[in-house]
Amino acid sequence: MESNTLSSSSSTDIVVEEFNKTKKDWDDAYLQTLAHIQAIENYGKKSSDDNDNKKKESLQRLNGLAQDGIATLTTAQFNLDLLTPQLPSDDHIENAQFTLQSWSKQIQSLRSSLRNANLQAKANMRKAAQEERELLLGGGEESTVRRRNLQTKAGMTSAAESITESLRRTRQMMVQEVERSGSTLMAFEESTGVLKKAESEYKGHRSLLMRTRNLLSTMKRQDVLDRIILITGFVLFSLAVLYVVSKRIGILKLQRKVIGAIKAGMAAGDAEVAINHLAQVNEPALPDVDFDLGQPMHDEL
Template sequence: MDEVVEAVEKAKKEWDEAYAKTQAHIKAIENYGKSREEKEKSSNSLQRLNGLAQDGLNLLNSLHLKLDLLAPQLPTSDQVQSAQSLLQSWKKECNNLRLSLRNANLQAKANMRKAAQEERELLLGGGEESTIRRRNLQTKAGMTSAAESITESLRRTRQLMVQEVERNASTLMTFDESTGVLRKAESEYKGHRSLLMRTRNLLSTMQRQDIIDRVLGY
């Protein structure tokens, strides 16, 4: 098979896979927030679903550009014409997906507003179900408060550890500076000692020379 033809077939396969995945993400966005239970069960947030859908659209755009570059290189005019027709179809599908994504987000917002309204009505209503719901919310609020308290405690502990490390680092730095001063003093002492030794030797030599000069003078 011609390399260009093979590359086109590969692009078609990748397009079909990316298109199906993007459609699934958009459908998930459309159904997002229909009820509190479904929202809690969902492993993806609305923001993440939108990110996945946008990634899919970007991949489709990339494949469209790839086919646009490959089409003129196809070996026969019929294949070129077929690829160009496919490009038009892909462009239309991409535009439809973008419109679907926009509508899906509008629907998701409407779903969340409706679910929030139903939740408020349930909480304000009477009966055993409302009592259980309020109790669950209080439990969740308590758990959230406890989690925040633990987080704050961990933050304070971390801050204390950082301060201790900084204090130890400062102590080590002071120790290093003191060690440097002592080494410098030791070096200077050795230098002075060497100078004193040379001076003493010079004086001894001068004294001996003076004695010799006196003896010779007599």
Template sequence: MDKVVEEVEKVKREWDEACGKTQLHIKAIADYGKSGRPKDEINSLARLNGMAQDGLALLSSLHFTLDLLAPQLPTEKEVESARVLLESWKTLTQHLRLSLRNANLQAKANLRKAAQEERELLLGGGEESTVRRRNLQTKAGMTSAAESITDSLRRTRQLMVQEVERNTSTLMTLDESTGVLKKAESEYKGHRSLLMRTRNLLSTMQRQDVIDRVIIGLGFLLFSLAVLYVVSKRIGLLTLQRKVTEAIKAGVVGQADLRPQAVADDMNLHQVRDDHVHNTEAPLEQRIHDEL
């Protein structure tokens, strides 16, 4: 048999059992306090109402479960049958709620009637009335104590249910947090090696930066010294060349003033001057070339 079919059958059996118990509780509420029937001290009216309400809540839960399982049935015929059953369950639940309200009204009427009879008996004289008053006081005290205990137990049960739900949500939150922490730990382990390599690269780049700064400073110093050396040498050579040129010009002018009348020797004089200037400037150019 299919698992869904098995679950549906299980829900049906639970529904029949819960529905029967709820009907019994409602009937007990309707008969509560009737004349000639001893009142059950254990199952008071409040307790019977609580059990009936629990039964109706269970029926609503089973109705919801069947509503979820119905579309998952293997055949269309079974799905349709489940839907019809759901409608009948809904109608029956509404009828039980109405019956519970009517049963409570009937129980109140029974209690009023019983109280009226008890009053009439208590107002009467005799030993029977005295014994009945004592029994009534004892039963009233016991009933009040039982009702208070029942209410206390119901509140305790509700608190326990709320605490269980809160603990369940806390456990789910803890599971999610654990998953997130595990994921974060794996990601951190994956990035740890990358961070170590990055740190080593940064240290290497810092050392290289210091070395580059030192090299640039030394290069700039050497370049400045070379520039100063070249400039100083160039200034000295220009001064020397200017002095030599002035000396040569002064010597040529002096020779022209001593023999202005020798026209015949003028050509020879110019030849000698050119030779002299040539022979004098040759060593200067040679020295300039050597200095450079």
């Protein structure tokens, strides 16, 4: 419980610290942008010291710096908008929302001031060009020296502007490459997440496949056992059928023998009766003489 409290308090401190850092970055960028806009507004005006004119930035360079400053301010506003919901109390959140509204108005004011400063710089340049033209068209040694200095300055200015433009193009290319690299990293992170998800799903399917393989091996063993049981049963059934058939065939033979014997006995009895009948029919008839067995027999011989 204490560890959770400490972690939440440390995260709150980090958010507050980041909030204060964002406000400081905003203040620094705002002051620099104001200075660049002021320099654009004063661009083209004459200065009492020629060395100061040599040290001045070109109008294109000043506009680039001002645009970069406004972009930095917009980034700081976006970061503050992200940090606002994470602030620890309602007072901090209300203060941050008020600051966001104020920053939005200041950014709009800076953009308007930048447009006005560019218009003023163009007016200053037109006025300076008019004065230069009048001086160049005039006679005397001063006009000759000024024309030579102007040619030198024009060459240096064109060279500086070309270098500045090249640097700006390089910077834009680097920004594009950084953005492309960021998008590539995001794509890699998404691909990594997809691969991790696919790996977890593969692990789940792998366990399922292992269980399925075990079930298939069990079913194969059961199938082999069922085949053995069926073959054994069929063999036993066939042996029983053969035994019954063989026994049945033996009984039938015995029956045939008994019936044959009975028939043979009956035929012999019929033959004896017939023979006796024939004997009685063929025997001669003898006279029926009554002998007196009680009288003595005389021998006539």
